[in-house]
Amino acid sequence: MSVTPPIAPEAMLIPRKPVVSDRQNLVGLTREQLRAALVTAGTPDRQSKMREVQLWQWIYQKGVRDFDAMTNLAKEYRARLKEHFVIEVPEIVTRTVSADGTRKYLVRIAGGHEVEVVYIPEEDRGTLCISSQVGCTLTCTFCHTGTQRLVRNLTAGEIVGQIMLARDDLGEWPEPGRHPKDETRLISNIVLMGMGEPLYNFEAVRDAMQIAMDGEGISLSRRRITLSTCGVVPEIARTGSEIGCMLAISLHATTNELRNTLVPINRKYPIAQLFEALRAYPKLSNSERITFEYVMLKDVNDSDADARRLVKLIEGIPAKINLIPFNEWPGSPYERSDWDRIEAFANIVYKAGYASPIRTPRGEDIMAACGQLKSATERSRKNRFQIAAEAGLPEPERIVRRPNAPDVH
Numbered sequence: 001m002s003v004t005p006p007i008a009p010e011a012m013l014i015p016r017k018p019v020v021s022d023r024q025n026l027v028g029l030t031r032e033q034l035r036a037a038l039v040t041a042g043t044p045d046r047q048s049k050m051r052e053v054q055l056w057q058w059i060y061q062k063g064v065r066d067f068d069a070m071t072n073l074a075k076e077y078r079a080r081l082k083e084h085f086v087i088e089v090p091e092i093v094t095r096t097v098s099a100d101g102t103r104k105y106l107v108r109i110a111g112g113h114e115v116e117v118v119y120i121p122e123e124d125r126g127t128l129c130i131s132s133q134v135g136c137t138l139t140c141t142f143c144h145t146g147t148q149r150l151v152r153n154l155t156a157g158e159i160v161g162q163i164m165l166a167r168d169d170l171g172e173w174p175e176p177g178r179h180p181k182d183e184t185r186l187i188s189n190i191v192l193m194g195m196g197e198p199l200y201n202f203e204a205v206r207d208a209m210q211i212a213m214d215g216e217g218i219s220l221s222r223r224r225i226t227l228s229t230c231g232v233v234p235e236i237a238r239t240g241s242e243i244g245c246m247l248a249i250s251l252h253a254t255t256n257e258l259r260n261t262l263v264p265i266n267r268k269y270p271i272a273q274l275f276e277a278l279r280a281y282p283k284l285s286n287s288e289r290i291t292f293e294y295v296m297l298k299d300v301n302d303s304d305a306d307a308r309r310l311v312k313l314i315e316g317i318p319a320k321i322n323l324i325p326f327n328e329w330p331g332s333p334y335e336r337s338d339w340d341r342i343e344a345f346a347n348i349v350y351k352a353g354y355a356s357p358i359r360t361p362r363g364e365d366i367m368a369a370c371g372q373l374k375s376a377t378e379r380s381r382k383n384r385f386q387i388a389a390e391a392g393l394p395e396p397e398r399i400v401r402r403p404n405a406p407d408v409h
């Protein structure tokens, strides 16, 4: 089933500009697409499988971008490849490193658009948070990315390319013949929790994640990949059957009334429908739980009654509840719940038998925390009046300039 994203009236869906070079980028092609491309470029059919595997290994296991470095290919064949193809990943424009070690990359993709990628090192893992769209059409009222007007889907190459560029920056291409175990890798986990709604860009996300999971690709276990969605119900079953990764749901509210304002897609796919799809998600078990993300907004969704409703909703689903203290951004219409409130909420959920970790904000000093992503250079943004109107909040006070008063910025 195909899904049409609800597009906020202010959002503009921008077509991708044609790639300047007429050579095709090999990054992001599925194995079948790569093979077909090689045959079109003159590779004999009977060799195409072998070439596909060789190229795949050079690109995804060794991080090679230059055909001349592919020493197991004949010189003439390398020349032919160079004529037709390139191996390109998005370009890092800036890299900001937080006091806590979190790294935020501003990354430029074709057409000059930008997305953000965040690397979060922890003691037992390293998580890369990647983006699936420039901006986002969802307009969740507490999320900074939703205030960006421009939206475009990333290609599979731009999605898997984010993993590759982070590996470049971290110096993590394994030495030939050495395959570090997942746990000792700098990038051991991938979360699709950056900019965009991954299930509104399903095919590209799927193809990119297939490469990330392939033993001859980036080679990460499907259990180390988590796709976060606001709940695009028709695509949830497909995520299970065609990707098979772990699922995180941006729940944030326990009644339709409140969820309709916080996560407007709820008007299309209300809570009951969402939970029906979740209960049918394959392989659900205690070791493969669904993560529910719940942003803690002061006096909005953080009462004891909310916590109890939450427990009731998830009953019977192997689940973990990730409580996210609200991260503020310029013009944000909410406040973070008090710490005591967050702990009391967590306690109710925990006592009901669910893990309820409170997500420590990481990289706040560099605006890399959840919901703060938004390319700094993106000037076309909604103003605070539009943000408040969408959140159903009273109009902010207008700043009245009196003659001779100092300028207010």
Ligand code: SAH
Pocket (backbone or CB within 6 Å): 138, 140, 142, 143, 144, 192, 193, 194, 195, 196, 197, 198, 228, 229, 230, 248, 249, 250, 293, 295, 324, 325, 326, 327, 328, 329, 370, 371, 372
């Ligand atoms: N569109 C997908 C992927 C984004 S994941 C989704 O909705 O799941 C980013 C997570 O951070 C989501 O759970 C989102 O709801 C949450 N988030 C957004 N803004 C936030 C903020 N200001 N503070 C804390 N969490 C936020």
